[in-house]
Amino acid sequence: MPRPRQPRLTRQLIVETATALIDAEGLPAFSTRRLAAELGVRGPSLYNHFATKDEILDAVADAVTGAVDTSGFASRDWAAALLDWAWSYRRALTAHPNIVPYLAQGPGRRPAALAMADAVYGGLVRAGWPPARATHIGAALRYFVAGSALGSFARGFVEDPELYAAHYPHLRQAHRLAEHQQSVDEGAFALGLDALLYGLAAEYARTVGAVESGRPNG
Amino acid sequence: MPRPRQPRLTRQLIVETATALIDAEGLPAFSTRRLAAELGVRGPSLYNHFATKDEILDAVADAVTGAVDTSGFASRDWAAALLDWAWSYRRALTAHPNIVPYLAQGPGRRPAALAMADAVYGGLVRAGWPPARATHIGAALRYFVAGSALGSFARGFVEDPELYAAHYPHLRQAHRLAEHQQSVDEGAFALGLDALLYGLAAEYARTVGAVESGRPNG
DNA sequence: GTCTATAAGTGGATAGAC
DNA sequence: GTCTATCCACTTATAGAC
Incomplete structure (x- = not known):
């Protein structure tokens, strides 16, 4: 009944x-x-x-983090898994940018954030990264994603050409950023993420790969 | 009185x-x-x-941004200038982490933020980067710095070993992060920044450098 | 340029009725 | 489990005295 x-x-x-x-x-x-x-x-x-009110905010933050996909670390090589994770992470945060300052205070005790850290760290260590390096990599990616979701770079500029031309000689075209906000922010994220992973792959080859050559990364 | x-x-x-x-x-x-x-x-x-209260907050944000040193873009090659700038930027923000969420809403109309954007963008374009690429690079670095200052990664973990061991197998040592907060956060920033610059240098060599070979970057 | 006084409202949270 | 009633500390900002 x-x-x-x-x-x-x-x-x-x-x-x-x-x-x-x-x-x-x-x-x-x-x-x-x-x-x-x-x-x-x-x-x-x-x-x-x-x-309390904070308990509600924690639940919101945990729900947002819970939407992040870390499944790549189980099935793909570490670099591809990092790439998938970073984009999924960014999608989850940019869908709710206003909660990011609260959420970014630290993984804290929130289950979804801890599960995410566990998956990322575990995946990197399994791929051969030294534990200290795995921690740094996970944190660095988190910085990049949180920063990109926190505040749009392009949105900061206003659509008034006159405002910039006078005092900032190189920002003559900056007012156009406001029009293309999303593509600028996504392009900057894509560029930074690719460069970051390129640099990490080089270090992996130099250190881990040199020791465990021939071992698959997955 | x-x-x-x-x-x-x-x-x-x-x-x-x-x-x-x-x-x-x-x-x-x-x-x-x-x-x-x-x-x-x-x-x-x-x-x-x-x-208004917001005018005070804007003045605080502008003062914080004003402490960032962009002088490297006038005298050093673009990669060294980016490195110096990113560290100076990080020092300025981590000195006042609580204002970062407000500050990161966008460069907006604040003079110091615009002057910084002007110097970075101008320096990169002068070094040969295409304007669109220069925008992306500046934004990507901003994301990374703002994210790293927004919330310590290490601080998020509590100093209680039992809390993590049970449910998150790979986080067994996570409670130790709280002890070494500063070195973990700085190490993660250093790693990410170096990897990012390594990736950018590779792209520069592939694109800009190939066209203007022999031209000094300064 | 700082003061008192005040407007006009919001905040999180609790007690106890139903 | 939701309600009414209530607490009171706190908010930004203005008017006008001195």
């Missing part, structure tokens, strides 16, 4: 609505009252499901 | 105190009242020097 009336709130519904609210209005605009209003309830009702 | 002979507030003093306050207590704790208290005045007095 189902319950006559379903509870209006569930943890999942709260997290989904909180995510949408943060996406739409930003982290500073996110309050328990505002969230409750969005859910059609009053503020205090949320406290039946979460103890 | 008699009024002081000298004005107690100046824009510079306000910005310096605001920076210290944000460093010490974080962006959410920063309020005009809290700042005024720190300066020994009442909240409204600040509005004689800045029109």
Whole structure:
């Protein structure tokens, strides 16, 4: 026999609505009252499901991180797995850029972030990278992805040619960046990621590969 | 209480105190009242020097960015200049990590950020990089630096061995990251930056260098 | 240029009714 | 499990006295 009336709130519904609210209005605009209003309830009702506001934010951050795909580390060579992971990571964060400053405070105790770190670190070590190097690589990629999701580079420029021409001689075309925001940001990410992986592959060949030559990376 | 002979507030003093306050207590704790208290005045007095709270934050962000050294682009080859710039940029941001989320929203109209973009872009173009590529390189480095300053990777882990051992097999040593936070974060940055520059140098040799062989980069 | 006073509102969170 | 009622510290910003 189902319950006559379903509870209006569930943890999942709260997290989904909180995510949408943060996406739409930003982290500073996110309050328990505002969230409750969005859910059609009053503020205090949320406290039946979460103890504090930060617990809600942690759940949102964990859900965002949970969308990242690390499966490549199980089946592909380390470089291809890093590439797949970085793009998936970037997609997950750029889908919810406003939560990034909160999320980037550190993997902390959030399960999804720890599972991701575990998969990446494990995959790199399995491929032969020394543990300390694997840590550095995972962190470096995290820096790059978080930074790219944090704030669009192109978005920072305004669409007013006059503003830049006067004082910044090389930025004469900068106003055009605003038009091509997405392709500039993605192009910069692609360039940086490719260069990074190129450099890592060179170091791998120089150190790990020289020792375990002939051993497949997967 | 008699009024002081000298004005107690100046824009510079306000910005310096605001920076210290944000460093010490974080962006959410920063309020005009809290700042005024720190300066020994009442909240409204600040509005004689800045029109809004955001104007103060912009001034703080601009001061932080203003500490970045881009002089290498005038005198050194592009790769060495990028390396110097990236480290200087990182030092400036990690000295004030709590302002990074605000600062990273985009270069916007802040003079110091625009001057920095101008110097970097101009230096790269002068070295022979195609304009579109120069934009991507500057943005990619910005992503990496901002991400590295935004949140320490190592800090995210707690110093409790038991917490990770159970569920994340590869993170058995992760609690040790907390001890070596600074060296892990700097090592990850150094590795990523070197790999990135290695990859860029390869592309430069493949494209620009092939066309303008023999031309000095400076 | 700093002050008092105040506007007009939001914040997270709790107690206890139903 | 949601409600009403409530707490009160706190927010940015303005008006006008001195």
